[in-house]
Amino acid sequence: MTDSSLLRRITDPASRADPYPLYEELRRTPVLHEEEGGAYAVSRYHDILALLHDPRISSDDRRLADRGDDELPGPEGTVLPPSFIRLDPPEHDRLRRIANSAFGPPHRPHRIDGMRGELAGIVGELLDGLASAAAGGGEIDLVDEFAYPFPVTVICRLLGVPREDEPRFRGWVDVIVAGLDPETRHDPAAPAQRAARQARVQLGMYLAGLVEERSREPRDDMLSDLVAGRGPDGAMSTMEVLSTAVLLLIAGHETTVNLITNGMLTLLRHPEHLERLREDAAYGVPVVEELLRYEPPVQLLPSRTCITDIEVHGVTIPEGARIWLMLAAGNRDPERFADPGRFDPDRPDNEHLGFGSGVHICFGAPLARLEAQIALTELARRLDGPRLLQDPPPYRLSPVLRGPRHLPLGVDGVRPRQDG
Amino acid sequence: MRIVVDLNRCQGYAQCAFLAPEVFTLHGEESLVYAPWAGDEHREKVARAVAACPVRAITADGLDADEERPAPAGREA
Amino acid sequence: MHEPYHEWLRREGRIVVVGASLAGLRAAETLRAEGFAGSLTMIGDEPHPPYDRPPLSKAVLLGRAAPDRTELPRRREIDADWRLGVAAIGLDLAGRRVRLADGGEVPYDRLLIATGVRARPWPDEDEARLDGVFVLRTRGDAVRLHRRLKASPRRVFVIGAGFTGSEIASACRQQGLAVTVAERADAPLVGALGSVVGAVAADLHREGGVDLRTNVQVTALEGDRVGRVRAAHLSDGSVVETDVVVVALGAVRNTEWLAGSGLAAGPRGVACDAGCRAFDVRGIVTDDVFVAGDVARSPHPLFGYQFLSLEHWGNAVAQAEVAAHNMISGSSDRRPHLWVPAFWSSQFGVNIKSIGVPSMGTEIMITQGSLAERRFVGVYGHQGRVIAAVSFDNTRWLDFYQRLIETGAPFPVEFTTVDRRPEGRRPVPAAFPDPSLPTHGPTVTVSGYAPSDRRLVFTPARP
Numbered sequence: 001m002t003d004s005s006l007l008r009r010i011t012d013p014a015s016r017a018d019p020y021p022l023y024e025e026l027r028r029t030p031v032l033h034e035e036e037g038g039a040y041a042v043s044r045y046h047d048i049l050a051l052l053h054d055p056r057i058s059s060d061d062r063r064l065a066d067r068g069d070d071e072l073p074g075p076e077g078t079v080l081p082p083s084f085i086r087l088d089p090p091e092h093d094r095l096r097r098i099a100n101s102a103f104g105p106p107h108r109p110h111r112i113d114g115m116r117g118e119l120a121g122i123v124g125e126l127l128d129g130l131a132s133a134a135a136g137g138g139e140i141d142l143v144d145e146f147a148y149p150f151p152v153t154v155i156c157r158l159l160g161v162p163r164e165d166e167p168r169f170r171g172w173v174d175v176i177v178a179g180l181d182p183e184t185r186h187d188p189a190a191p192a193q194r195a196a197r198q199a200r201v202q203l204g205m206y207l208a209g210l211v212e213e214r215s216r217e218p219r220d221d222m223l224s225d226l227v228a229g230r231g232p233d234g235a236m237s238t239m240e241v242l243s244t245a246v247l248l249l250i251a252g253h254e255t256t257v258n259l260i261t262n263g264m265l266t267l268l269r270h271p272e273h274l275e276r277l278r279e280d281a282a283y284g285v286p287v288v289e290e291l292l293r294y295e296p297p298v299q300l301l302p303s304r305t306c307i308t309d310i311e312v313h314g315v316t317i318p319e320g321a322r323i324w325l326m327l328a329a330g331n332r333d334p335e336r337f338a339d340p341g342r343f344d345p346d347r348p349d350n351e352h353l354g355f356g357s358g359v360h361i362c363f364g365a366p367l368a369r370l371e372a373q374i375a376l377t378e379l380a381r382r383l384d385g386p387r388l389l390q391d392p393p394p395y396r397l398s399p400v401l402r403g404p405r406h407l408p409l410g411v412d413g414v415r416p417r418q419d420g
Numbered sequence: 421m422r423i424v425v426d427l428n429r430c431q432g433y434a435q436c437a438f439l440a441p442e443v444f445t446l447h448g449e450e451s452l453v454y455a456p457w458a459g460d461e462h463r464e465k466v467a468r469a470v471a472a473c474p475v476r477a478i479t480a481d482g483l484d485a486d487e488e489r490p491a492p493a494g495r496e497a
Numbered sequence: 498m499h500e501p502y503h504e505w506l507r508r509e510g511r512i513v514v515v516g517a518s519l520a521g522l523r524a525a526e527t528l529r530a531e532g533f534a535g536s537l538t539m540i541g542d543e544p545h546p547p548y549d550r551p552p553l554s555k556a557v558l559l560g561r562a563a564p565d566r567t568e569l570p571r572r573r574e575i576d577a578d579w580r581l582g583v584a585a586i587g588l589d590l591a592g593r594r595v596r597l598a599d600g601g602e603v604p605y606d607r608l609l610i611a612t613g614v615r616a617r618p619w620p621d622e623d624e625a626r627l628d629g630v631f632v633l634r635t636r637g638d639a640v641r642l643h644r645r646l647k648a649s650p651r652r653v654f655v656i657g658a659g660f661t662g663s664e665i666a667s668a669c670r671q672q673g674l675a676v677t678v679a680e681r682a683d684a685p686l687v688g689a690l691g692s693v694v695g696a697v698a699a700d701l702h703r704e705g706g707v708d709l710r711t712n713v714q715v716t717a718l719e720g721d722r723v724g725r726v727r728a729a730h731l732s733d734g735s736v737v738e739t740d741v742v743v744v745a746l747g748a749v750r751n752t753e754w755l756a757g758s759g760l761a762a763g764p765r766g767v768a769c770d771a772g773c774r775a776f777d778v779r780g781i782v783t784d785d786v787f788v789a790g791d792v793a794r795s796p797h798p799l800f801g802y803q804f805l806s807l808e809h810w811g812n813a814v815a816q817a818e819v820a821a822h823n824m825i826s827g828s829s830d831r832r833p834h835l836w837v838p839a840f841w842s843s844q845f846g847v848n849i850k851s852i853g854v855p856s857m858g859t860e861i862m863i864t865q866g867s868l869a870e871r872r873f874v875g876v877y878g879h880q881g882r883v884i885a886a887v888s889f890d891n892t893r894w895l896d897f898y899q900r901l902i903e904t905g906a907p908f909p910v911e912f913t914t915v916d917r918r919p920e921g922r923r924p925v926p927a928a929f930p931d932p933s934l935p936t937h938g939p940t941v942t943v944s945g946y947a948p949s950d951r952r953l954v955f956t957p958a959r960p
Contacts, residue, residue, distance in 0.1 A: 053896040055865055055874075055914035089916035090866065097449065105437040105446040112438045113465075282464065285471045308912045351476055359893050361474065366438035369472055422570035424549050428811040428839045431893050432848060445561070448846030449872075449890045453559060456552050457566035481570045 005034040007041055007324075011399045017392035019299070019399070020341065023329035031315040037066055039302070039322040040315070043329035045336035045353070047312055051325060052358040056308050059360055060088045064305045065320030081239055083247035086303075089359060098233050099244050099363065102225030103158075111222070112366050115158070119370060122153050123378045124417050131414040139389065142379075142407040143261055150375060151256035154367070155249055160214065160221025169206070173249060175199035180250070180398075204242055211241050252364045258297035258403025259372045263288070264379055265407060266295055268388050270343050277380040284377040286345035288369055292331075292354025294343050299328040299402045301356065327353040328402075385412035421458050421466065422481050429477035436469035436478060444469060506606055507825050510535040513595055513603050514577075515585045516611030516751075517541025519549065520790030520813040524609050525575040527821035537577040538603055540595065542584035542612075545636055551810060553639040554661050555843055558646065558668030564639035585612070588758040590777070593785065606785065607824045610755070610767055610775065611817065613791045614748035614808060619656070624718040629726035630742045633661060645741055652677060654729050654739035656715050658685030660842045662745030663698065667844040670705045677708040677737050679715050679729070682930050689840075689941075690851065690887055692928035693861050694875060697868050697889065701845040710735075718742055748808055750792050760786065761949045766794035766806045768948035771833040773820035776948035789813065789820040794944060795834060799902065800854060800884075806942045811839050837899055838941045847871060850892050853885030853902040854941050860924035862909055865916045866891055874898065877927055878908030 009015055010022050023043060026032060032041040042048055051057050060082075084095040101107040126146050133140050140146075152173050156166045179196025187193060211227055218224035226244065229235025236244065267274040267287070277283045304323045309316055317323060330353050332340040337347070355362035362368065379386075389408040396405045423443065425436075432450025436443070443462055447453045458466060463483075470478045512528060514521045517539045525537055541547075548567045556562040580597065587596035594602045616632035619625035629650075631642045646653070646669065653669045655662045658680035669676045682688065684695030685702055702709040710731060717730040729737045755762035760783070761776040762768075767788045768776040773795065775786040788795075790813040796802040819834040842849045858877025866873035866889075874894055877885040883906045886898035901910075909924045 050896070050900070053894060055894050055897060055916070056912060058915055090870075090872075093872070093916075105434050105441065106448065109437060109441040109445060113441050282467060285468050289471050307915065349476060351474065355474065357474060357893075361433055365433075366435050366472065369435075369439070369468070373468075422568050424570055426811065426814070427551070427841045427843075428809075428850075430841075447559075447843060448848065450892055451843040451846060451848040453556050453561055453843065454552075455556065455562050455566075456549055457562065457568070479570050479572065 006032060007034055007039065013395070013397045013399075016395035016397070016399065016402060019328070019402070020332060023326065023332060026326060026329055027333060030313040031317065033315070033317075039324045040312075040317045041300075041324040041326055042312060043326040043333075045330040045333035048325045048327065048330040048353060049357060051304070051312070051323065052353075052356060052360070054310070056306050056310050057304050057323065058088050058307050059086055059092070059304055061086060061303045061305070063088075063307055063320065064303070064322055065318075066322070081243050083243045085247060085251065085360065085363075092359065094233055095236065095240060095244065096359075096363065097231055098226065098229060098236050098240075099248075101229070101231035101233075102222045103363070104366065107230045108225065111158075112370065115154070115367075116370060116374070118157055119154060119374050120378070122150060122157075123375055126150060127378060127382050127414055128417070130411075134384075134411045134414045138410055138412065140409050140411060142264055142409055143257065143404060144406065146379075147257045147260040147264075147375070147407075150260065151253050151371060152249075154256075154371060155252055158222050158367070159210075159245060159248070160219055160223045161210065165206070169203070172199040172203040172206070173253065176203065176250065177253060180254075200246075203246070207242055207245055208238060211238055248364065252368070254401045254403070255297040255362075255364075256368050256371055258401060259288075259291065259368060260375045261404050261407050262295040262297065262402075263291045263372060263376045264386075264409075265388070265391075265393065265404060266291060266343055267376065267380065268386060268409075269391070273343070273345060274380050274386075277377060281377045281381075283345065284373040284380075286347075286350075287376060288372045289350050289352065289354075290343060290345040290347060291372070293337070293347075293350055293352030294331070296328050296331060296352070296354040297401060297403060298354075298356070298362075299326070300400055301325040301327065302400055327356065381418065382415045383409070383411050384415055386410070421460060421463060421483075423454060423456055423458060423466065424479050425452060425454055426477040426479070427452065429475045431475055433474050435472040435474065439472055440465035440469040501827055503825055503827050506535065507533055508535065510606040510825075511538070511604060512536070512607045512609070512824065513538045513540065513605035514609045514611060515540045515595060516609075516613055516790065516792070517543070517547050517579070517581060518611070518613055518790070518813075519547065519569065519810065520611040520613070520817040521609070522547040522569055522575075522817075523572075523814050524611060524789055524817035524821040525577055526572045527818045528825060529575050530573060531822060531825060533825050535606075537575060538580060538605075539575075539577045540580045540583060540585050540597065540603065542582070542598075543635060543637070544582035546579070546581065548636055550634070553636070554633055554664040555668065557639050557643060558665060559671055564643045565636060567636070584754070586754050588755055588760065590759045590783070590786070608786045609817075609820055609824065610786065610788045610792060611790045611813075612751040612754070613813075614750050616744070617746045617749045619718070619742075619744045619746075621718070624720070624726075625744070626724075627718060627720040627726040627742075628724050629740050630718060630744065632744050633665060634748070642741075642743065646672065646674065650674065650739075650741040652737070652739040653741045653743065654679070654737055655743045655745055656729075657745040657747070658682075658698070658702070658709070658711075659688060659745060659747060660686065660840075660844075662743070663702070663844045664842060665743050665745060666702065666707050667705060667846075670707060670845075675708070676706070677710065677729075677739065678702060679710045679713050679731060679737075681712070681714050683711050685709070685711075686849075687928075687930055688856065690855050691858065691861060691877075692930075693868070693925060694887055694889075695928075697871055698844075701847060701871065705845045708737075710737075748791070750806075752792060763949075765804075765942065765944050766792050768794045768804060771796060771798075771835070772823050772831045773816060773834055774823070778949050780948045787820040787824050789816040796946075798835065799837065799905075800857065800943060803946055804944045804948070805838065805854070806944060807838055809838055809840050809941065812836050837902060839899075840941070848890050848892055849887070850895055851885060851887040852895055852899050853877065853883075854943060855885040855887055855927070856929055856941065857884050857943060858927045858929075860908070861927040862924040863918065863921040864910050864914050865894060865921070867918050867920060876901070876908065876910055878924060881908055882906065883908045883910070 026043040214224040215227040355365045393404040584598040616634035652675040685698040687695035714732040719728040752762040769788040815836040823831040883901040
């Protein structure tokens with residue numbers, strides 16, 4: 001096949017700003033397999049949903065016949081055991097249950113709900129910080145100055161990283177995330193990769209120290225709960241805790257950045273919805289759900305495989321073959337969603353695939369929802385006269401975690417906080 | 421506010437139990453136990469829960485995610 | 498040209514719904530949502546607006562909800578004439594009238610029968626009247642039982658370890674009450690899920706601190722001098738002292754009011770076709786009487802068009818929607834009710850779900866997880882096909898097994914699955930009790946091909 005194969009065009013960075021026409025083409029062939037040894041791309045809503053609930057599908061990439069290149073960079077270094085995102089039941093279930101016992105119900109039902117005030121506080125401070133920049137030149141980069149620092153601060157508070165360590169922590173994360181860039185990540189000698197490896201080691205050592213502290217003196221934070229083991233499955237080993245913490249950090253970071261940035265971009269392209277959100281904070285709830293359908297931060301799941309031959313739409317996918325589940329394409333499948341190319345937060349019955357489904361459904365989904373709801377609502381309320389300075393904006397390279405690298409906005413000012 | 425969850429549809433994703441813990445709770449790993457009646461002070465949180473349910477299993481007065489079912493004009497007075 | 502009847506009906510017809518619970522309410526909402534503009538009468542024997550029953554044995558007993566606060570939310574306004582607290586006592590099929598207990602009559606152009614089921618009472622009427630003996634089906638039952646449980650009884654004695662009995666036992670243990678459960682079969686839930694899964698349920702009971710007695714029958718309930726229950730006598734000779742007895746022996750269909758009406762109504766329900774139209778006793782389908790919910794008995798293509806009786810919440814909703822649609826549609830626009838049976842129960846912190854008809858299964862294979870860990874998916878086979886599946890805390894995989902059932906996939910399941918354990922490599926007998934023995938267990942019953950229930954003589958249980 002040539003470079004004009006559809007999947008290559010989808011992964012081509014030139015398509016990043018608007019992959020949706022390619023997805024439409026893709027859906028015409030429900031199971032697309034273009035190259036010997038290449039992936040099988042599944043792009044229709046009902047097929048994707050079925051495979052997400054199919055026990056013949058594995059998330060463990062050791063099951064792949066040819067592991068080859070992986071588009072979704074793993075959060076783990078070579079030292080750490082695989083996190084649950086890359087494991088199958090029962091090991092996946094055990095680790096996820098323990099992680100969940102520190103994060104949500106039944107053991108910590110108020111952990112996320114209890115962070116709402118804190119999330120609003122962080123957003124408020126970031127917006128306060130934008131005020132001077134806005135006053136200065138009237139131009140801000142929503143990615144660097146808002147969407148990027150927000151989730152890493154949140155994860156620090158969630159894990160229990162002391163405030164005074166947050167800058168150091170964020171520094172390591174910045175370097176690690178930069179190292180995930182597809183441009184450099186296959187070149188181990190690249191400076192970004194060397195820096196990322198070093199940052200991983202430093203972050204790992206820092207977290208290990210914190211874990212030890214928390215096991216001696218538990219506090220009301222996730223790390224303390226992870227090492228204490230509140231559920232019937234007991235505690236994680238230190239290595240498992242590190243692996244899980246790094247997963248939450250990396251998997252939870254870029255996706256949230258993209259959700260917020262894609263969100264603001266979409267709202268600025270549909271100003272009537274931005275206006276409505278400014279008037280009605282409750283509108284943020286359906287807006288975020290529709291964003292997860294319309295511009296999902298995770299566009300596809302690229303490293304599933306089947307542990308036996310399976311048949312989808314008359315196509316046999318052989319055991320061990322790589323399967324791409326094209327979530328963003330399924331989200332715009334006209335067989336499932338009426339007028340799928342329309343951004344419509346009032347859409348009823350919006351069972352989108354933005355967080356996946358089945359046992360691997362996004363672990364951090366409730367937190368991501370709250371973060372995006374609060375961030376977008378506050379942006380709508382407080383940015384005065386926001387406008388896109390570049391449309392489309394420059395995008396990150398990854399076809400998997402898709403979002404703008406920068407989102408330059410012109411603003412007339414930042415309004416003061418309305419209330420506490 | 422009256423609430424009902426279609427527990428056939430429910431797959432225990434627990435988004436509701438994260439977002440409105442006063443109304444929705446998990447009993448064990450995936451059994452949802454909920455209050456079939458909640459005061460209006462919980463309305464905002466219940467709205468978040470209804471919208472966040474990945475399988476749209478929650479119906480609450482005035483918040484039904486499935487209220488689309490075209491409301492029928494043409495009723496005689 | 499003549500206006501089609503259903504067009505006239507939609508505009509100004511009279512629809513009567515007998516049964517003001519889940520199925521009746523959802524049917525009424527669907528009628529209005531689809532544009533029915535005529536008069537709508539809702540008849541219910543209980544004095545309450547439609548309320549939800551599953552929480553009565555779960556959230557209510559766990560103290561998470563008040564027994565009188567489980568009213569169902571409304572999908573929309575239905576603008577109905579509510580006749581609550583008045584039972585229907587007769588049907589004049591030829592005259593198209595429903596007779597009410599207060600002497601009134603309500604004429605209809607279309608009738609929906611959604612009278613559901615009631616708790617099977619303790620067979621000895623004197624013993625059933627003892628203070629402290631309860632059933633749990635209605636809001637009134639829940640209010641009374643809840644009040645008594647809050648008064649810290651010394652022991653709760655549950656007769657029958659089907660789903661309801663097990664849920665009651667679980668909730669009582671959760672509240673710290675001492676509980677004894679007596680079950681006629683060798684384990685809880687065997688009527689619904691077979692002995693392989695029943696053994697897991699028995700472990701849940703025992704680990705939950707329930708004093709579980711299996712293979713026993715309750716021979717008598719003993720009262721004290723002032724008529725309060727004080728003990729239960731068992732067939733193994735033992736006596737259990739108790740001050741609360743909950744009779745959980747399954748359900749009885751509310752069809753007595755149809756005796757003599759000419760409809761094919763009996764102890765197994767009211768027979769109807771796939772379009773929810775009732776059959777008469779001659780096996781001829783009626784045109785103006787429809788049936789939905791627990792009281793219905795309808796043929797299902799997945800199970801060889803045998804009639805199924807389902808006590809399933811989801812079936813009540815789905816069948817009500819289909820019945821309502823068909824009531825006001827021309828024959829070519831009617832839809833069949835093809836719901837795959839689906840059921841859930843929550844007990845001892847475990848989420849139990851089933852789809853299909855497990856009790857038709859002769860063998861079971863644990864295709865994911867492990868019985869010992871109480872987290873698994875079991876698949877039931879019948880004549881070389883997948884007929885049902887059950888999950889314990891593994892509900893996210895069930896959609897896959899539903900497709901296997903719908904497509905009649907071969908059994909045993911030969912392909913590999915994630916989390917397959919050595920125990921799940923081959924099927925074992927599902928070990929259901931002899932179906933000819935009376936059992937309270939299954940919430941779905943397969944009952945042959947004949948619309949008229951001739952195998953059972955109709956004998957009203959109450960005059």
